[in-house]
Amino acid sequence: MANQERNTNGADEDANSADAAGGRSLNFIEQIVEEDLRTGKFGGRVQTRFPPEPNGYLHIGHAKSICLNFGLAAKYNGKCNLRFDDTNPCKEEVEYVESIQEDIRWLGFDWGDRLYYASDYFEQLYQWAIQLVHAGKAYVCDLTGDEIRQYRGTLTTPGRNSPYRDRSVEENLDLFQRMRAGEFPDGSRTLRAKIDMAHPNLNMRDPVLYRILRAEHHRTGNQWCIYSMYDFAHGQSDSIERITHSICTLEFENHRPLYDWFIQNLGIYAPQQIEFARLNLSFTVMSKRKLLELVKQGHVGGWDDPRMPTISGLRRRGYTPESIRNFCDRIGVAKFNSTIDVAVLENCLREHLNAVAPRALAVLHPLRVVIDNYPEDQVEQLEAVNNPEDPSAGTRKIPFSRVVYIERDDFREDPPRQFHRLAPGREVRLRYGYIICCQEAVKNEQGEVVELRCTYDPDTLGRQPEGRTVKGVIHWVSAAHAVLAEVRLYDRLFTQEDPEDVPEGQDYKTNLNSQSLEVLRDCPVEPNLAEAAPGTRLQFERLGYFCVDAKDSRPGALVFNRTVPLRDTWAKIEKAHKKVSLKDSR
Numbered sequence: 001m002a003n004q005e006r007n008t009n010g011a012d013e014d015a016n017s018a019d020a021a022g023g024r025s026l027n028f029i030e031q032i033v034e035e036d037l038r039t040g041k042f043g044g045r046v047q048t049r050f051p052p053e054p055n056g057y058l059h060i061g062h063a064k065s066i067c068l069n070f071g072l073a074a075k076y077n078g079k080c081n082l083r084f085d086d087t088n089p090c091k092e093e094v095e096y097v098e099s100i101q102e103d104i105r106w107l108g109f110d111w112g113d114r115l116y117y118a119s120d121y122f123e124q125l126y127q128w129a130i131q132l133v134h135a136g137k138a139y140v141c142d143l144t145g146d147e148i149r150q151y152r153g154t155l156t157t158p159g160r161n162s163p164y165r166d167r168s169v170e171e172n173l174d175l176f177q178r179m180r181a182g183e184f185p186d187g188s189r190t191l192r193a194k195i196d197m198a199h200p201n202l203n204m205r206d207p208v209l210y211r212i213l214r215a216e217h218h219r220t221g222n223q224w225c226i227y228s229m230y231d232f233a234h235g236q237s238d239s240i241e242r243i244t245h246s247i248c249t250l251e252f253e254n255h256r257p258l259y260d261w262f263i264q265n266l267g268i269y270a271p272q273q274i275e276f277a278r279l280n281l282s283f284t285v286m287s288k289r290k291l292l293e294l295v296k297q298g299h300v301g302g303w304d305d306p307r308m309p310t311i312s313g314l315r316r317r318g319y320t321p322e323s324i325r326n327f328c329d330r331i332g333v334a335k336f337n338s339t340i341d342v343a344v345l346e347n348c349l350r351e352h353l354n355a356v357a358p359r360a361l362a363v364l365h366p367l368r369v370v371i372d373n374y375p376e377d378q379v380e381q382l383e384a385v386n387n388p389e390d391p392s393a394g395t396r397k398i399p400f401s402r403v404v405y406i407e408r409d410d411f412r413e414d415p416p417r418q419f420h421r422l423a424p425g426r427e428v429r430l431r432y433g434y435i436i437c438c439q440e441a442v443k444n445e446q447g448e449v450v451e452l453r454c455t456y457d458p459d460t461l462g463r464q465p466e467g468r469t470v471k472g473v474i475h476w477v478s479a480a481h482a483v484l485a486e487v488r489l490y491d492r493l494f495t496q497e498d499p500e501d502v503p504e505g506q507d508y509k510t511n512l513n514s515q516s517l518e519v520l521r522d523c524p525v526e527p528n529l530a531e532a533a534p535g536t537r538l539q540f541e542r543l544g545y546f547c548v549d550a551k552d553s554r555p556g557a558l559v560f561n562r563t564v565p566l567r568d569t570w571a572k573i574e575k576a577h578k579k580v581s582l583k584d585s586r
């Protein structure tokens with residue numbers, strides 16, 4: 001990729017100009033649309049489309065395209081179609097068609113009654129091919145695929161004409177119709193456009209329009225044994241749907257002259273193609289081919305594995321549609337490829353969850369604490385705030401009793417100076433509860449701490465005793481009331497910022513993070529969560545954002561996914577690395 005540069009803020013400033021209304025600046029596509037509206041280029045219409053190929057699940061890169069296409073339509077009172085570009089019967093499946101629709105709806109967009117398939121246009125495309133043959137602008141070629149490649153030439157050398165290029169219109173018509181009728185074996189002939197074998201743009205060197213392929217199509221079955229190439233379908237599909245602004249990623253820039261050639265030579269309605277930079281994220285691979293490989297080879301649990309950058313993976317991980325839309329808006333639209341720091345996405349998520357996720361108490365690595373001076377059979381219902389960011393979320397009761405679990409990390413036998421949590425002889429406040437003091441750490445035969453004996457101060461509920469400062473507040477769960485849950489700690493799937501950066505002879509899979517999933521069992525969580533519905537998003541106080549797994553969780557056998565820690569722990573690690581290397585270089 002030529003114009004790779006690291007971009008942590010997202011928005012491409014050069015391509016944007018200030019919005020007259022004073023809001024977010026207009027991106028370069030919005031500028032084009034507004035200019036077209038001003039000049040009346042498309043009669044004041046804005047018609048976009050999102051055109052996925054149903055050969056995999058949608059990923060966060062597609063979300064960018066979805067937000068852009070549906071967003072433009074919404075902003076300019078236009079319409080956005082959903083069109084499946086299903087010209088390749090070999091890799092396409094109904095499962096993908098369904099998941100794509102589910103994901104777009106979940107993101108919050110609606111195509112109304114405008115659901116289309118390129119396969120609906122097969123007959124029209126065939127008629128247009130016939131039209132080109134009639135006009136002497138397409139011919140049947142008997143070269144094999146390899147030969148076609150050899151004849152094509154290179155970027156620096158012109159190609160050579162196919163020996164079949166000068167067949168008569170009559171012969172071409174006859175052969176092409178017989179290709180459709182199934183008279184020739186797969187791969188034996190193609191239909192090609194007659195353009196220019198010396199054209200500087202390789203896409204213009206007599207591209208293949210049709211191939212013979214006996215493959216069942218998920219919608220047209222065995223009706224066809226010739227299939228058009230993507231390039232011969234995409235632009236015309238846009239034309240059929242009277243798309244005004246056909247927005248696609250940069251790699252199609254040098255296909256645009258070919259699409260325009262088809263449109264002109266067929267004399268049909270001409271949409272305007274506009275290219276933008278695809279989204280790349282650090283620590284992430286984004287190609288469907290690679291994501292499919294991860295699924296097929298079992299490196300992840302499926303397309304919706306919470307570590308996948310797919311929409312379904314992000315959903316299962318606990319992402320909200322709002323946070324993804326906000327991310328797409330924030331990174332903006334650029335004309336040059338760059339890589340966005342995945343932390344930008346994670347921060348959009350934290351921002352939203354902080355505002356909407358109810359808080360709960362849960363302990364991931366439990367250490368048993370017995371409060372010796374608390375009555376054996378007493379239970380108190382303590383009042384806890386559901387969301388400090390949202391008073392309307394109210395409060396709830398959580399039971400407190402003589403034995404509680406705290407986080408193992410919140411106790412140190414030999415604490416450093418800045419440690420404000422529990423240690424022998426030290427005090428700490430239990431969140432929403434009392435101040436306790438650690439009297440003794442009980443050890444097993446191996447010398448490991450297995451239990452703390454503490455005392456509590458009954459006068460400290462909801463108030464700070466005079467003259468005593470207790471800085472630390474830790475979370476806890478009452479042992480007698482705890483619900484035990486499985487907690488899956490997900491982390492980034494790749495250890496390298498650029499997963500493709502690998503030594504010779506290896507591939508991106510070398511950089512898979514072997515620690516990307518840690519499963520914890522029997523984690524005590526507060527009893528209010530016993531009935532938590534699949535998909536519920538929460539903040540476990542001091543630990544991070546979690547959600548109830550939508551697939552595997554059941555009442556009585558709860559499973560939580562960690563969505564994201566409270567802070568960007570990777571930034572800390574990277575900073576530490578940088579400090580170390582600074583020291584080294586001194």
Ligand code: ATP
Pocket residue numbers: 050051052053054060061062064065247248249277278279280286287288289
């Ligand atoms: P991939 O390269 O991941 O396999 P694709 O481009 O083949 O993706 P399509 O189904 O053809 O996938 O994509 C549908 C639409 O989404 C296209 O308009 C494409 O340009 C856009 N798109 C795909 N990937 C990205 C991305 N990373 N960023 C922005 N838009 C994308």
Ligand code: MG
Pocket residue numbers: 053
């Ligand atoms: Mg594609």
